[in-house]
Amino acid sequence: MHEVSIVNDLFRIVLEVAEKEKLSRIDRVNFQVGRMMQVVPELFRFAFDSAKTGTIAEKATLEIEFVPVRMQCRHCGHAFDVETQEFHCPRCRGVNLDLLQGKELFIKSIEGE
Amino acid sequence: MKRVLDRNQDKAEQIRSLLKDRHVRMYNLISSPGAGKTTLLEQTCRHLGGSLKVGIIEGDVYTDRDAQRLKQYGFPIVLINTEGGCHLDSNSIDGALKEFDLDEMDLLFVENVGNLVCPSHFDLGETAKIAVVSTSEGDDKPIKYPMLFRDARVVVLNKMDLLEYTNFNYDAFVKDLRQVNPNVPLFETSLTRGEGLDGWYRWLEGETNA
Numbered sequence: 001m002h003e004v005s006i007v008n009d010l011f012r013i014v015l016e017v018a019e020k021e022k023l024s025r026i027d028r029v030n031f032q033v034g035r036m037m038q039v040v041p042e043l044f045r046f047a048f049d050s051a052k053t054g055t056i057a058e059k060a061t062l063e064i065e066f067v068p069v070r071m072q073c074r075h076c077g078h079a080f081d082v083e084t085q086e087f088h089c090p091r092c093r094g095v096n097l098d099l100l101q102g103k104e105l106f107i108k109s110i111e112g113e
Numbered sequence: 114m115k116r117v118l119d120r121n122q123d124k125a126e127q128i129r130s131l132l133k134d135r136h137v138r139m140y141n142l143i144s145s146p147g148a149g150k151t152t153l154l155e156q157t158c159r160h161l162g163g164s165l166k167v168g169i170i171e172g173d174v175y176t177d178r179d180a181q182r183l184k185q186y187g188f189p190i191v192l193i194n195t196e197g198g199c200h201l202d203s204n205s206i207d208g209a210l211k212e213f214d215l216d217e218m219d220l221l222f223v224e225n226v227g228n229l230v231c232p233s234h235f236d237l238g239e240t241a242k243i244a245v246v247s248t249s250e251g252d253d254k255p256i257k258y259p260m261l262f263r264d265a266r267v268v269v270l271n272k273m274d275l276l277e278y279t280n281f282n283y284d285a286f287v288k289d290l291r292q293v294n295p296n297v298p299l300f301e302t303s304l305t306r307g308e309g310l311d312g313w314y315r316w317l318e319g320e321t322n323a
Contacts, residue, residue, distance in 0.1 A: 002200060002231035010117045017115070031117075036260055038230050085256045087292045095295045099263075105117040 003039055006105060007047035011055070017110055018056060026057035026112035034067045036102035060112075069102030121235055124203035128210065128238025132221075138320060139221040141237050143261055144245035146227030149271040151179045152304040153245060153313075154222055158186035160314055161220075165321065170209045170223045172201040179224060189213060200231035203238055219321065229254065233261035240320075241266035248272045248279050252286035255293045262293045267300065267316060274303035 010031065018026055029048075033039045041064055048062045069082040075094035082102075088095045116122075132139055142150045154169065161167055169190045171180045180192045191209040193201060201223065213221070223239065225232040233242070244265035246254050249272055255262040262268065268290060276283065290299065298316055302309035 002234050005198075005200070005202065005231075005235070006117055009120060012120075013115045013117065037234060038258075038260065085259065087256075087259060095292050107115040107117060109114075 003043040004047045006039065007044065007051050010048075010107060011051045011057070013107060014057060014110055015055065018112065023110075023112040024056060026055075026060045026110060028061050028063060028111040029057070030063045030065070030108040030110070032065045032067055032104050032106040032108050034102035034104040035069045036099070037105060039064075056112075065108070067101055067104045070100040071097040072100050073097055118235070121203050124207055125236035125238040128203055128207060129240075131210070132215070132238065132240070135215040135218070137215050137218050137221055138240040139223060139238065141223045141225055141232070141239035141242045142245060143225045143229070143232045143242055143265075144227060144247075145229050145250060148227070148245045148247040148250065149269070149302075149304045150224050150227070150245050151182055153269060153271070153302075154183055154224060155186070156304055156307055156310055157222070157313070157317070158183065158188060160310070161317075165219045166217055168213050168218050168221045170201075170206065170221065172205075172224055172226045174198070174226055195226055199226055199228050200235050201225050201237060202235045206237045220317075229258040229261055233258070233264060243267045243269065245269045245271060248276045248281040248283075251280075252282045253289070255286065255290040259293050262290060262297075265294065265297055267298050267313070268294070269313065270299060270301045271304050273301045273309060274306060 014029060045062060052058055052060055070079060071082055072079040073089035073092060073094045074096040076089060076092040078089055078091040079100060080090055144150050158167060167188045169183055169188055171190055171192045172195060173179055173192060174195055174197060177192050180190050183190055191212045193205045193209055223237060242265050244261050300309060300312040
């Protein structure tokens with residue numbers, strides 16, 4: 001349930017931005033999360049809906065975009081997406097890999113007025 | 114574009130530089146409930162005895178049972194009750210560190226809340242993460258929880274004495290672990306019997322003298 005902590009921090013940032021931008025209503029939050037972070041969307045949405053109650057984001061919708069885990073082989077340089085938890089290079093079977101993406105927790109944008 | 118959990122990360126970096134300054138190493142022990150974190154700490158405290166100055170930060174959901182178990186070794190312990198929270202964060206560690214005299218300390222062990230997912234996402238400012246896993250949990254953990262096993266600087270495989278009573282596939286475990294983290298030291302232990310700890314102690318001592 002790290003989803004709850006992530007949502008709490010997300011809301012802190014969203015409300016900070018809203019205050020700075022003088023928004024009185026937030027309609028939508030576009031969130032980007034890497035697959036490596038093992039966020040369960042149902043839990044995340046549940047936490048989001050609980051957190052938004054009584055705030056200016058009360059009616060906001062949450063858009064979650066998942067970013068695939070992308071690795072690069074240190075041996076042959078091949079970059080590839082890890083889809084089935086197979087952590088080796090499909091080209092040379094090397095296992096010394098660098099993580100290129102997959103740990104994102106980004107608020108891409110906030111919509112409101 | 115705003116990065117979520119930045120605040121946790123910033124605090125973790127502050128802690129990391131503070132500990133470096135004071136020459137204190139901090140190890141973040143992560144495992145599922147019942148894998149053997151507390152027993153590993155008990156054995157380690159017993160072994161280190163008077164040779165190193167050790168402190169313990171004990172993360173527990175509601176109780177102080179683990180802290181009670183560790184009290185007898187005479188090392189300072191700070192308990193953090195997460196009140197249901199499934200992981201520690203850098204802010205709670207920052208508070209706990211204020212309770213220690215860091216100038217009088219070589220080593221700090223953080224026993225995280227028993228959970229393989231959430232604790233691995235929250236940097237505490239530790240020197241290294243230590244993953245503890247046991248044979249009774251099944252051999253698929255490294256592939257299921259790659260975030261932890263990739264980041265771990267040491268993996269302890271515990272309950273080797275129970276291996277023959279489980280369906281744990283040792284070869285599959287090692288193969289998966291090597292895929293996720295090719296060079297991580299793996300120590301195989303039977304902690305309730307105090308067996309298999311020499312490699313762990315050597316690793317700790319090597320780090321101390323590094």
